[in-house]
Amino acid sequence: MDDNWVLQVKDVSKAYGDNPVLNKVNLSLKRGEIHALVGENGAGKSTLMNILFGMPVIHETGGFTGEVWLKGRKSEIKSPKDAMDAGIGMVHQEFMLLPGFSVAENVKLNREPTKPNWFSKVAGPKFETINLHKMGYDTRQALDRIEIGVDEWLPLMGMPVGHRQFIEIAREIDKTDLSLIVLDEPTAVLTETESSRLLSALNKLAGSGIGVLFISHRLDEVFEIADTITVLRDGEVICTVPKHEARVENIAEMMVGRKISNSKATQPGRTTGNGNILEIRNLSVDMPGEYVNGVDLNVRKGEILGIGGLAGHGKLGIANGLMGLCHSAGTVMCDSQEIPLNDSRAALDAGLVFLSEDRRGVGLLLDESIEDNIALASVVSRNKFVKKVGPLPISVEDGKSIREHAREMISLLDIKCTGPQQSVRRLSGGNQQKVCVAKAITMEPEVLLVSEPTRGIDVGAKERVLSVIKRLNAEKGITVVMTSSELAELRSMCDRIAIMYNGKIHGILSPDAPDAEFGFCMAGGGGVPGD
Amino acid sequence: MKEGVQVKEGLRVKEPLRVKEQLHVKELLRRNAVPALFLCMCVLGVLISGQNIRYIAQELISRLARNWFLVLSLIIPVTAGLGLNFAIVLGAMAGQVGLIVATHCKLPGLVGLITAVVLSIPIAILLGISAGHVLNKARGREMITSMMLGFFANGLYLLVFLFMVGTVFPIDNPEIVLDTGVGLRGTIELKYCKYALDNLLRIKVLGINIPVGSFAVVIALCFGMRWLYKTKLGQELRAVGQDMGVASVAGINVDRTRVIAMVLSTVLAAIGQVIFLQNMGTINTFNSHQQIGTVAIASLLVGGASVTSATVGQGLIGTLLFQLLFIVSPAAGQRLMGNAQIGEFFRVFIGYGIIAVALLIHSWGRKSSLESASRQAMMKEEAKTTGSM
Numbered sequence: 019m020d021d022n023w024v025l026q027v028k029d030v031s032k033a034y035g036d037n038p039v040l041n042k043v044n045l046s047l048k049r050g051e052i053h054a055l056v057g058e059n060g061a062g063k064s065t066l067m068n069i070l071f072g073m074p075v076i077h078e079t080g081g082f083t084g085e086v087w088l089k090g091r092k093s094e095i096k097s098p099k100d101a102m103d104a105g106i107g108m109v110h111q112e113f114m115l116l117p118g119f120s121v122a123e124n125v126k127l128n129r130e131p132t133k134p135n136w137f138s139k140v141a142g143p144k145f146e147t148i149n150l151h152k153m154g155y156d157t158r159q160a161l162d163r164i165e166i167g168v169d170e171w172l173p174l175m176g177m178p179v180g181h182r183q184f185i186e187i188a189r190e191i192d193k194t195d196l197s198l199i200v201l202d203e204p205t206a207v208l209t210e211t212e213s214s215r216l217l218s219a220l221n222k223l224a225g226s227g228i229g230v231l232f233i234s235h236r237l238d239e240v241f242e243i244a245d246t247i248t249v250l251r252d253g254e255v256i257c258t259v260p261k262h263e264a265r266v267e268n269i270a271e272m273m274v275g276r277k278i279s280n281s282k283a284t285q286p287g288r289t290t291g292n293g294n295i296l297e298i299r300n301l302s303v304d305m306p307g308e309y310v311n312g313v314d315l316n317v318r319k320g321e322i323l324g325i326g327g328l329a330g331h332g333k334l335g336i337a338n339g340l341m342g343l344c345h346s347a348g349t350v351m352c353d354s355q356e357i358p359l360n361d362s363r364a365a366l367d368a369g370l371v372f373l374s375e376d377r378r379g380v381g382l383l384l385d386e387s388i389e390d391n392i393a394l395a396s397v398v399s400r401n402k403f404v405k406k407v408g409p410l411p412i413s414v415e416d417g418k419s420i421r422e423h424a425r426e427m428i429s430l431l432d433i434k435c436t437g438p439q440q441s442v443r444r445l446s447g448g449n450q451q452k453v454c455v456a457k458a459i460t461m462e463p464e465v466l467l468v469s470e471p472t473r474g475i476d477v478g479a480k481e482r483v484l485s486v487i488k489r490l491n492a493e494k495g496i497t498v499v500m501t502s503s504e505l506a507e508l509r510s511m512c513d514r515i516a517i518m519y520n521g522k523i524h525g526i527l528s529p530d531a532p533d534a535e536f537g538f539c540m541a542g543g544g545g546v547p548g549d
Numbered sequence: 550m551k552e553g554v555q556v557k558e559g560l561r562v563k564e565p566l567r568v569k570e571q572l573h574v575k576e577l578l579r580r581n582a583v584p585a586l587f588l589c590m591c592v593l594g595v596l597i598s599g600q601n602i603r604y605i606a607q608e609l610i611s612r613l614a615r616n617w618f619l620v621l622s623l624i625i626p627v628t629a630g631l632g633l634n635f636a637i638v639l640g641a642m643a644g645q646v647g648l649i650v651a652t653h654c655k656l657p658g659l660v661g662l663i664t665a666v667v668l669s670i671p672i673a674i675l676l677g678i679s680a681g682h683v684l685n686k687a688r689g690r691e692m693i694t695s696m697m698l699g700f701f702a703n704g705l706y707l708l709v710f711l712f713m714v715g716t717v718f719p720i721d722n723p724e725i726v727l728d729t730g731v732g733l734r735g736t737i738e739l740k741y742c743k744y745a746l747d748n749l750l751r752i753k754v755l756g757i758n759i760p761v762g763s764f765a766v767v768i769a770l771c772f773g774m775r776w777l778y779k780t781k782l783g784q785e786l787r788a789v790g791q792d793m794g795v796a797s798v799a800g801i802n803v804d805r806t807r808v809i810a811m812v813l814s815t816v817l818a819a820i821g822q823v824i825f826l827q828n829m830g831t832i833n834t835f836n837s838h839q840q841i842g843t844v845a846i847a848s849l850l851v852g853g854a855s856v857t858s859a860t861v862g863q864g865l866i867g868t869l870l871f872q873l874l875f876i877v878s879p880a881a882g883q884r885l886m887g888n889a890q891i892g893e894f895f896r897v898f899i900g901y902g903i904i905a906v907a908l909l910i911h912s913w914g915r916k917s918s919l920e921s922a923s924r925q926a927m928m929k930e931e932a933k934t935t936g937s938m
């Protein structure tokens with residue numbers, strides 16, 4: 019009987035220093051079951067996953083109490099290696115991939131297929147030569163199983179987050195003798211169609227008897243796929259229910275501990291200025307996996323322009339290209355002045371600010387404090403928060419106003435933290451994302467480019483983040499170009515939505531256009547002429 | 550399925566070729582700015598010095614034969630993320646110990662050389678293991694720690710060879726021990742195995758003596774390194790070098806891998822020092838090992854390597870340029886300023902200067918990441934170069 023359980027978590031508690039994060043958590047998972055774990059940002063979900071996978075961060079901070087049983091036996095997981103040996107696979111919330119390695123090298127990291135040679139027979143298996151052919155072949159198989167067409171020998175550097183997500187999943191799928199797979203927000207950066215592709219892959223995995231434990235802030239997909247749902251709030255299990263007994267509203271309420279109004283942000287009749295603030299002509303961007311190939315686009319002053327489309331079609335490339343993060347060609351005029359491309363400094367000086375979809379790689383300095391992360395970019399490039407030192411011709415950072423501003427942002431965006439001086443590494447994923455948002459809006463740019471602004475942010479906080487952006491647009495007249503894989507989000511925010519297909523703008527739709535039209539457009543059909 | 554196909558198409562649009570071509574020239578120049586600069590200096594130096602080309606060539610050939618191996622011993626720790634390994638001094642000491650013993654036993658020629666290598670390897674392994682463990686305790690401060698390790702080991706070395714020889718170790722051999730009977734001589738002549746490797750096969754091309762034996766060993770090492778990076782261990786070294794966190798989450802034993810990198814480097818440095826000294830013909834007992842650290846590191850940097858990325862090619866080219874500068878700068882100084890000493894100063898200045906600059910750029914690069922954009926660009930550079938091993 020007992021060995022039907024793949025995983026049993028018994029009374030697990032964990033504190034980071036004085037800060038209790040998990041409190042006597044119990045959770046069990048059967049063979050072939052898909053178990054969803056939901057909860058607010060900072061509820062402790064990733065911490066629980068990290069415990070299961072023996073992540074160093076847990077053991078460096080004093081370990082945990084309680085027991086973890088695998089397949090009916092008590093197990094001691096002290097390191098990721100132990101976890102892997104025990105048949106646990108994990109897709110981390112923050113990608114665990116090496117930028118300088120190719121896709122195949124990442125998928126097969128430390129599981130490389132090797133061939134013995136005469137030297138390895140003497141000196142040991144570490145000296146076996148890597149079988150590149152098999153490595154590529156296996157990787158191709160794994161990528162094909164989740165139907166992603168990315169070239170397995172492309173370097174990971176510069177790959178869009180959507181692809182990285184699939185590559186992480188491919189790595190886990192490629193593992194044989196897996197008995198439990200843990201996925202921490204695997205769908206946060208995926209469009210609906212891609213998530214459903216992923217979800218069906220998960221269903222197949224579960225069908226083969228593997229237990230699936232996954233975390234998501236998208237309740238609709240939780241309800242689509244999960245057999246059982248566990249709600250975590252402030253480190254405690256509020257309830258565990260089979261899906262057929264659960265209702266979306268109840269779950270959402272249990273997550274935040276209060277009723278949440280599902281008011282849809284409606285568009286007040288706004289008038290956007292008539293001039294164009296950005297005129298993009300024939301823009302090509304060399305972003306691996308998100309090539310942009312000759313885009314013409316006008317962004318009107320004061321509008322919120324959405325950019326949507328499936329992954330791999332270039333929606334993320336535009337902002338990265340404009341900001342000089344990826345090599346690009348073409349002409350871009352900002353307020354009728356040409357911005358030199360491939361020059362981040364020039365883009366910043368022209369008043370463009372970018373909230374990147376890649377918060378760990380680009381957005382944040384993990385070991386700096388929240389306040390520094392929020393303010394320093396503004397100090398450097400916008401000359402904000404500086405004060406003169408007496409009569410001297412030098413100015414220094416104004417620590418007090420930085421602190422004050424950070425406090426404001428913390429309460430505005432509801433960042434869960436111990437204070438403005440906490441280092442960003444110690445925040446939960448969703449709260450790190452909020453710091454990124456705070457940093458971008460602090461810059462008060464002419465044009466704000468935001469990519470996946472609500473990545474990993476829970477249902478309650480999402481509205482808040484979006485309305486902050488919207489208010490910035492309405493009150494300060496900041497033009498916003500928002501790239502998102504969530505169509506619903508784009509439709510609730512934008513004045514116009516450009517859909518990318520095959521590296522080009524395939525059509526520009528109004529947010530009230532019917533669903534079918536969006537779907538059609540993303541798949542490359544029809545298309546409405548822009549502007 | 551249909552969608553998979555579409556994504557593929559999306560990927561296949563690698564159209565912005567125009568972009569790539571434009572970049573190529575610029576990129577190439579930027580990435581090779583340092584060696585290009587030194588190439589210019591060398592050409593100028595050669596012209597100004599007015600030295601005989603054949604003399605320069607002969608001098609260069611023998612310097613390359615003795616230095617290349619040592620410089621290449623630095624590459625593994627760089628790719629494993631340990632930075633510039635100032636602790637190759639330890640390896641060099643091990644090599645010297647081997648040679649001193651071989652000389653003491655009057656082992657002739659190749660036999661002496663091989664004995665020296667065989668003796669020095671276990672010492673180097675031990676030193677490498679201890680250095681690796683120390684560096685694991687000093688993560689993020691590897692380079693300064695390895696430098697301190699060099700000083701510390703030098704102290705021990707002095708203790709052993711100045712005071713313990715003749716007292717603790719009853720060695721009484723006037724060829725290597727001071728007349729007082731305690732302590733080694735400041736210079737020891739390698740009577741028995743001088744040029745043992747170089748003379749293995751010498752050929753003369755256009756009147757220039759080429760020690761084929763030494764070059765053969767270097768070539769073997771190049772192939773060996775290439776091969777190493779095709780093995781499981783090589784992959785682990787590179788993974789650890791890129792991101793220790795990701796590597797350990799993938800189940801790689803990061804600490805062990807770093808120790809292995811140090812051991813390999815130290816052993817190679819030991820062999821390298823033996824090759825170096827058989828060509829020199831004498832050991833400066835208390836100095837030889839100390840110089841090689843800075844010279845080798847400067848050579849590697851001149852080739853365009855950085856604290857986070859280095860390739861065999863950079864090591865080879867860097868040594869060539871740096872040694873060439875060494876050869877011509879005294880004469881160039883003499884011609885230009887009427888003082889050979891100036892050229893001498895100049896080359897010492899270059900040696901230390903380039904190391905200082907590399908370290909500065911490294912720490913500055915870490916700190917200057919305030920603006921996300923520049924940070925991304927920087928990371929990209931790093932990854933590009935580390936990936937190209």
Ligand SMILES: Nc1ncnc2c1ncn2[C@@H]1O[C@H](COP(=O)(O)OP(=O)(O)OP(=O)(O)O)[C@@H](O)[C@H]1O
Pocket residue numbers: 034037039057058059060061062063064065066075111434435443444445446447448449474476
């Ligand atoms: N390394 C750490 N050191 C100290 N505190 C930490 C650390 N990591 C997380 N925390 C704290 O633990 C709490 C739970 O974080 P966790 O990452 O588990 O949240 P989460 O449920 O995954 O949230 P999200 O949905 O935002 O990813 C947070 O309050 C966070 O500040």
Ligand SMILES: [Mg+2]
Pocket residue numbers: 063064065111202446447448
């Ligand atoms: Mg999390």
